Amino acid sequence: MLDQTQVERLEAEAVNSAKTRQPLYAARKKIFPKRASGSFRRFKWLVMAITLGIYYLTPWLRWDRGAFAPDQAVLLDLANRRFYFFFIEIWPQEFYYVAGLLMMAGIGLFLITSTVGRAWCGYTCPQTVWVDLFLVVERAIEGDRNARMKLDAGPWTARKLVLRVTKHAIWVVIAVATGGAWIFYFADAPTLIGEVFTGTAAPVAYVTIAVLTATTYTFGGLMREQVCTYMCPWPRIQAAMLDENSLTVTYNDWRGEPRSRHAKKALAAGQPVGDCVDCNACVAVCPMGIDIRDGQQLECITCALCIDACDGIMDKLGRERGLISYATLSDYNANMAVATAGGSSPATPSLVRTAEGKFSDRLAHFHIRKIFRLRTFIYLGAWSAVGLALLYSLLTRERLELNVLHDRNPQFVTLSDGSIRNGYTVKLLNMIPEPRTIVVILQGLPGAEMSAVGVDLPPARSFTTLAEPDRLKMLKVFVRQPADQIEGTTQSFTFRIEDKADLESAEYTATFNAPEIAR
Amino acid sequence: MSTERIDDVSGISTTGHEWDGIKELNNPLPRWWVITFYITIAWAAAYTIAYPAWPMLSSATKGVLGYSSRNDVKNELAAAEAAKGKYVAAIQAKTVSEIAADDALREFAVAAGGAAFKVNCVQCHGSGAQGSAGFPNLNDDEWLWGGSAEQIQQTITHGIRFASDPDTRQSEMPAFGDIITPEQATQVSAYVASLSGPVHDASLIEPGAKVFAENCVACHGANAKGNKELGAPDLTDAIWFYGSGETAIAAQVRAPKHGVMPAWIGRLGETTVKELAVYVHSLGGGE
Numbered sequence: 001m002l003d004q005t006q007v008e009r010l011e012a013e014a015v016n017s018a019k020t021r022q023p024l025y026a027a028r029k030k031i032f033p034k035r036a037s038g039s040f041r042r043f044k045w046l047v048m049a050i051t052l053g054i055y056y057l058t059p060w061l062r063w064d065r066g067a068f069a070p071d072q073a074v075l076l077d078l079a080n081r082r083f084y085f086f087f088i089e090i091w092p093q094e095f096y097y098v099a100g101l102l103m104m105a106g107i108g109l110f111l112i113t114s115t116v117g118r119a120w121c122g123y124t125c126p127q128t129v130w131v132d133l134f135l136v137v138e139r140a141i142e143g144d145r146n147a148r149m150k151l152d153a154g155p156w157t158a159r160k161l162v163l164r165v166t167k168h169a170i171w172v173v174i175a176v177a178t179g180g181a182w183i184f185y186f187a188d189a190p191t192l193i194g195e196v197f198t199g200t201a202a203p204v205a206y207v208t209i210a211v212l213t214a215t216t217y218t219f220g221g222l223m224r225e226q227v228c229t230y231m232c233p234w235p236r237i238q239a240a241m242l243d244e245n246s247l248t249v250t251y252n253d254w255r256g257e258p259r260s261r262h263a264k265k266a267l268a269a270g271q272p273v274g275d276c277v278d279c280n281a282c283v284a285v286c287p288m289g290i291d292i293r294d295g296q297q298l299e300c301i302t303c304a305l306c307i308d309a310c311d312g313i314m315d316k317l318g319r320e321r322g323l324i325s326y327a328t329l330s331d332y333n334a335n336m337a338v339a340t341a342g343g344s345s346p347a348t349p350s351l352v353r354t355a356e357g358k359f360s361d362r363l364a365h366f367h368i369r370k371i372f373r374l375r376t377f378i379y380l381g382a383w384s385a386v387g388l389a390l391l392y393s394l395l396t397r398e399r400l401e402l403n404v405l406h407d408r409n410p411q412f413v414t415l416s417d418g419s420i421r422n423g424y425t426v427k428l429l430n431m432i433p434e435p436r437t438i439v440v441i442l443q444g445l446p447g448a449e450m451s452a453v454g455v456d457l458p459p460a461r462s463f464t465t466l467a468e469p470d471r472l473k474m475l476k477v478f479v480r481q482p483a484d485q486i487e488g489t490t491q492s493f494t495f496r497i498e499d500k501a502d503l504e505s506a507e508y509t510a511t512f513n514a515p516e517i518a519r
Numbered sequence: 520m521s522t523e524r525i526d527d528v529s530g531i532s533t534t535g536h537e538w539d540g541i542k543e544l545n546n547p548l549p550r551w552w553v554i555t556f557y558i559t560i561a562w563a564a565a566y567t568i569a570y571p572a573w574p575m576l577s578s579a580t581k582g583v584l585g586y587s588s589r590n591d592v593k594n595e596l597a598a599a600e601a602a603k604g605k606y607v608a609a610i611q612a613k614t615v616s617e618i619a620a621d622d623a624l625r626e627f628a629v630a631a632g633g634a635a636f637k638v639n640c641v642q643c644h645g646s647g648a649q650g651s652a653g654f655p656n657l658n659d660d661e662w663l664w665g666g667s668a669e670q671i672q673q674t675i676t677h678g679i680r681f682a683s684d685p686d687t688r689q690s691e692m693p694a695f696g697d698i699i700t701p702e703q704a705t706q707v708s709a710y711v712a713s714l715s716g717p718v719h720d721a722s723l724i725e726p727g728a729k730v731f732a733e734n735c736v737a738c739h740g741a742n743a744k745g746n747k748e749l750g751a752p753d754l755t756d757a758i759w760f761y762g763s764g765e766t767a768i769a770a771q772v773r774a775p776k777h778g779v780m781p782a783w784i785g786r787l788g789e790t791t792v793k794e795l796a797v798y799v800h801s802l803g804g805g806e
């Protein structure tokens with residue numbers, strides 16, 4: 001029997017032992033972004049006004065298209081399957097225009113990101129714009145960062161309740177207005193707004209408003225930065241779009257470090273002191289709640305508000321702006337190499353400045369040339385190619401089209417006088433919002449004449465029919481050729497349609513079948 | 520006290536899981552994400568209660584909302600039926616020529632009649648209405664009993680030689696094999712064939728014309744153009760019901776075949792018959 005004391009104790013522990021168990025999920029940490037001011041903030045206000053203006057006002061723009069088409073400048077008429085965009089009208093079979101526009105949007109996004117980083121995220125993304133709008137409301141009701149933090153930490157008093165209810169009520173109003181504006185893109189806006197308020201609009205309108213109200217309120221008011229960090233795929237894609245020559249919001253540690261909260265004391269003690277006074281202004285304004293001084297990171301939407309915050313501090317201290325700035329990774333690395341003497345020491349302020357305190361001329365600065373590199377040229381080329389192709393096809397596209405289907409069963413019919421008849425389904429597409437008089441002409445096929453079901457005219461080589469505005473007209477056309485003029489079992493001939501008024505025309509080559517022995 | 524394990528390189532705590540020295544970092548999910556996950560589970564459970572889901576021995580649970588895809592189909596069919604209502608009413612109120620003259624009504628009737636044709640008529644007349652020997656081609660312009668929309672309607676309604684309908688179209692060509700001599704039959708066949716093409720022995724034509732004048736003009740007319748009142752075909756044109764050429768004609772002279780078509784009114788009702796008439800008339804041969 002083995003003596004128990006001889007058994008060796010192994011170094012092992014259950015992975016899920018209570019001692020070391022970590023929570024696998026974390027609550028959202030509240031962020032209280034401070035109001036920033038400066039040139040980027042001003043620019044963002046402008047972008048916000050323009051983008052919100054476009055969103056809310058576009059459906060109300062009018063565009064005269066005559067009596068037979070809606071006069072709304074931008075309209076997605078799903079019921080009639082038409083898309084109107086100012087002077088352009090798109091039929092479902094022309095949906096490739098939309099595909100082309102989406103390609104341009106995609107390539108455009110690559111182009112922008114490879115040059116100025118996540119400008120889409122920081123300035124124009126609806127998530128960013130609406131969060132900004134919701135924050136404006138929050139600040140107006142509850143005050144700026146410190147007041148909000150105090151309110152949030154404090155007990156539930158009547159005042160807190162009133163402030164919170166007011167804030168959420170305004171948020172909901174904005175959310176309803178957001179969802180409400182969306183539906184006007186799909187129907188005549190002035191009519192629909194009356195219907196919406198009298199309760200007579202289609203149920204899908206109310207459902208759409210409800211869904212968009214819920215998403216706007218939740219994403220803009222409650223989830224904010226969580227949407228960017230955890231839900232949106234674009235932050236992941238951006239990694240592939242950025243390179244060392246893309247401008248991104250950068251903390252320039254080559255001049256900031258070592259940061260010091262008590263610069264004078266440190267200087268007196270003979271320690272090196274960088275430009276960063278560690279005031280955390282950049283962290284306080286960040287809507288994502290991150291510290292840009294930790295380096296470029298997934299969460300940063302490059303809203304540039306930390307640049308404004310830090311520039312304000314630098315102005316106060318009388319130092320050069322740009323401790324946080326738009327910089328490329330290559331410039332940053334070059335300057336870091338200067339500051340650290342090629343990586344041999346920590347960042348040393350004396351290495352980037354001359355004895356007079358000016359920046360050393362060994363420092364790299366962004367040059368506009370960096371934007372024009374092979375990569376951006378390729379993006380620009382692809383973007384323009386798609387754009388030009390779309391434009392070309394738009395300018396040359398047909399507004400009168402002809403499609404012909406040859407009857408296959410029976411292929412031909414022998415008539416009492418021995419002549420042979422073939423049937424065709426002829427489709428005329430009048431793609432303009434005007435009624436048109438269309439002449440249908442038979443070309444080739446000697447001796448043949450046509451007649452159409454519902455067109456009360458004697459058989460002839462051509463006939464005239466009325467095409468309704470913006471509609472497809474389907475005609476059953478019979479072509480009949482006398483027996484003695486038939487040349488072979490298959491002959492090819494042409495259907496031609498013409499609009500005498502605007503000289504537009506279209507042709508379709510069809511075949512005419514006959515039995516081997518026609519009398 | 521919990522001892523947090525920290526990864527040296529990243530400074531992030533680990534879950535304690537380790538594979539060949541590779542540790543799993545613990546970057547916690549946001550809690551709302553986990554809550555969303557639980558909500559989807561609850562949603563799925565609720566869904567299986569609300570909708571048909573759980574398989575039982577012979578069927579499945581019905582779901583408290585009472586949803587069924589068959590009901591959906593039923594409702595959609597009812598809606599389609601209701602949408603057709605105004606056309607059907609107009610078709611009932613109007614004559615077939617009036618229907619054929621109205622673009623929208625004709626389009627509807629042709630579609631509906633075409634569908635009815637595929638179910639009821641293709642067995643004899645073929646899927647393209649092109650017919651075959653003994654079954655007339657409805658695309659051409661020769662009509663035994665008349666090719667106006669009204670006449671077609673009459674034919675479909677009461678049929679041809681259909682014993683159980685008193686108003687059916689009725690006629691019968693006698694078997695001339697019992698009435699004239701075989702020689703006369705050959706002669707008259709040559710004469711008839713000559714009306715629309717060359718014959719092998721032109722000397723038969725003259726005596727044939729005599730036989731024709733004595734026996735056939737009563738129904739087929741002096742000019743052999745036929746008589747639609749009697750369903751007597753035009754013998755001068757290029758269309759042959761029971762085959763062209765002297766031999767086929769002679770066979771029909773001696774012992775004629777007679778086609779029968781049922782009366783459809785009882786089976787299909789007036790609306791469908793009208794739609795069928797408009798459809799057949801639209802095939803291109805209508806008069």
Ligand code: SF4
Binds near residue numbers: 291292303304306307
């Ligand atoms: S780090 Fe700066 S640029 Fe990035 S999100 Fe925060 S404030 Fe905006």
Ligand code: SF4
Binds near residue numbers: 277278282310
């Ligand atoms: S705002 Fe500028 S000075 Fe203040 S902590 Fe940020 S980087 Fe440093």
